[in-house]
Amino acid sequence: EVQLEQSGAEVKKPGESLRISCEVSGYRFTDYWIAWVRQMPGKGLEWIGNIYPGDSDITYSPSFEGQVTISADEIISVAYLHWGSLKASDSAIYYCARRGMGVTQGLDFWGQGTLVTVSS
Amino acid sequence: EIVLTQSPGTLSLSPGERASLSCRASRSISSNYIAWYQQKPGQSPRLLFYGASSRATGIPDRFRGTGSGTDYTLTISRLEPEDFAVYYCQQYVGSFWTFGQGTKVEIK
Numbered sequence: 318e319v320q321l322e323q324s325g326a327e328v329k330k331p332g333e334s335l336r337i338s339c340e341v342s343g344y345r346f347t348d349y350w351i352a353w354v355r356q357m358p359g360k361g362l363e364w365i366g367n368i369y370p371g372d373s374d375i376t377y378s379p380s381f382e383g384q385v386t387i388s389a390d391e392i393i394s395v396a397y398l399h400w401g402s403l404k405a406s407d408s409a410i411y412y413c414a415r416r417g418m419g420v421t422q423g424l425d426f427w428g429q430g431t432l433v434t435v436s437s
Numbered sequence: 438e439i440v441l442t443q444s445p446g447t448l449s450l451s452p453g454e455r456a457s458l459s460c461r462a463s464r465s466i467s468s469n470y471i472a473w474y475q476q477k478p479g480q481s482p483r484l485l486f487y488g489a490s491s492r493a494t495g496i497p498d499r500f501r502g503t504g505s506g507t508d509y510t511l512t513i514s515r516l517e518p519e520d521f522a523v524y525y526c527q528q529y530v531g532s533f534w535t536f537g538q539g540t541k542v543e544i545k
Contacts, residue, residue: 352534354482362474362482362525362536376532379438412481416529423472423487423527425494430481 319343321413321428328434329403336399337431339413346394347371350416352424353387353398357409367416368396403435439463439528441537449545456513458540460526465506470530473502473511476539477522485511485524516542 486502
């Protein structure tokens with residue numbers, strides 16, 4: 318059974334760093350793209366970027382380039398999303414999702430989301 | 438960047454009615470790279486269609502995805518109570534992906 322298990326909710330202060338995780342199971346981690354998606358309170362879905370763990374190929378949305386860092390550890394089948402310096406506007410739910418096999422596939426499995434709250 | 442515009446923003450319908458949701462791209466794209474998702478309150482999104490018209494696993498056949506070029510449509514033939522949710526289209530052409538802003542289907 319394919320599962321994407323995300324780390325728990327975080328409460329941070331502006332300027333702090335944070336790394337959230339997405340641990341996958343039930344399939345070969347290195348064979349599928351993982352995407353990160355943001356959902357701000359009461360708003361829609363925003364694509365942050367993707368990583369292909371097989372070769373660490375990473376693509377960022379222009380809106381998020383330089384604001385976050387995506388990485389993966391293929392040994393433990395975990396993808397990460399990292400902030401070096403959080404802002405209040407980073408408060409949102411962050412989802413990881415797997416892209417199905419093949420370039421025409423959508424995001425077929427999703428994590429449960431990680432709520433990030435940034436407040437002084 | 439390809440911008441996806443969904444309309445209407447909100448659709449107020451009764452169970453049993455037909456829903457038609459539009460997703461328009463800022464430029465023509467291959468239908469191979471359009472997906473639709475359903476999101477209910479407090480839940481993660483769920484894939485409905487990929488490649489514009491290929492139904493994902495477990496999606497009932499009252500859902501239908503169609504379209505080409507710049508215009509794509511998600512149709513729900515007869516709304517069931519569990520279909521009231523927010524629906525998003527997504528394009529994944531090349532390296533840069535985007536989502537539409539969503540259409541909320543609410544009970545009238």
